[in-house]
Amino acid sequence: MSNSDQPAGQAVPVITIDGPSGSGKGTISQALAERLGWHHLDSGALYRLLAFAALQQSLDLADEAALVALAARLSKCYRLPTAGEPVICLDGVDVSDALRTESCANAASRIAAMPRVREALLDWQRCYRQLPGLIADGRDMGTVVFPDATLKLFLTARPDVRAERRYKQLIKKGIEADLAVLVREVESRDKRDSARKASPLKPAKDALIIDNSDLDEADTLRQVLEAAHALL
Numbered sequence: 322m323s324n325s326d327q328p329a330g331q332a333v334p335v336i337t338i339d340g341p342s343g344s345g346k347g348t349i350s351q352a353l354a355e356r357l358g359w360h361h362l363d364s365g366a367l368y369r370l371l372a373f374a375a376l377q378q379s380l381d382l383a384d385e386a387a388l389v390a391l392a393a394r395l396s397k398c399y400r401l402p403t404a405g406e407p408v409i410c411l412d413g414v415d416v417s418d419a420l421r422t423e424s425c426a427n428a429a430s431r432i433a434a435m436p437r438v439r440e441a442l443l444d445w446q447r448c449y450r451q452l453p454g455l456i457a458d459g460r461d462m463g464t465v466v467f468p469d470a471t472l473k474l475f476l477t478a479r480p481d482v483r484a485e486r487r488y489k490q491l492i493k494k495g496i497e498a499d500l501a502v503l504v505r506e507v508e509s510r511d512k513r514d515s516a517r518k519a520s521p522l523k524p525a526k527d528a529l530i531i532d533n534s535d536l537d538e539a540d541t542l543r544q545v546l547e548a549a550h551a552l553l
């Protein structure tokens with residue numbers, strides 16, 4: 322799969338949705354992709370998958386060269402599912418739930434701070450740019466991966482609101498959780514993702530910023546759809 326497979330002269334539109342964990346960008350991106358009939362790239366899942374595979378192979382998470390080599394191997398054989406509820410398999414095993422754990426998120430955040438790891442994931446992410454269009458969600462979709470995107474959105478919410486959303490998700494799945502611990506984890510991950518030198522979490526200069534601390538999912542989606550329809 323490569324962008325050069327597209328018919329000549331057809332630009333593939335991209336909408337980027339960046340933001341911190343718990344901002345609802347995953348759910349909103351998926352809903353938007355379904356409404357528009359476009360592909361969806363959950364770039365965080367690629368970082369999580371790489372971290373998970375590295376842990377599974379007992380790689381040292383500080384060994385940048387080994388992570389780059391692993392990313393190259395994974396990108397050759399691995400494609401994220403693009404529609405519906407994503408089931409992510411690694412070597413034939415469903416790892417969807419394992420990728421959503423806090424320990425995997427923290428490992429992903431650590432390796433995502435390494436410039437060569439980010440570079441190794443660039444082409445892999447850009448492969449998802451396919452007609453009729455792509456919704457790409459992550460941290461640097463609008464700033465680095467798709468700087469020419471048609472529309473750039475940045476979703477955010479207060480850290481306590483985001484931690485509480487995560488808490489409710491975990492409890493719903495029957496997983497024990499401690500809200501105070503989640504608030505601390507959200508804050509420290511935000512700090513690491515925003516403070517890193519390589520592609521830090523920040524809105525693109527031309528991004529529309531939506532703070533949805535006091536909005537529900539339907540209202541957030543309505544605002545996002547309005548912005549999309551105004552441009553497409």
Ligand code: DC
Pocket residue numbers: 342364365366368369426429430431433434458459460461462510514
């Ligand atoms: O969106 P997420 O929570 O699944 O992402 C997991 C980690 O991966 C997050 O801590 C930061 C990193 N990430 C990133 O640095 N750049 C992206 N485009 C997506 C995720």
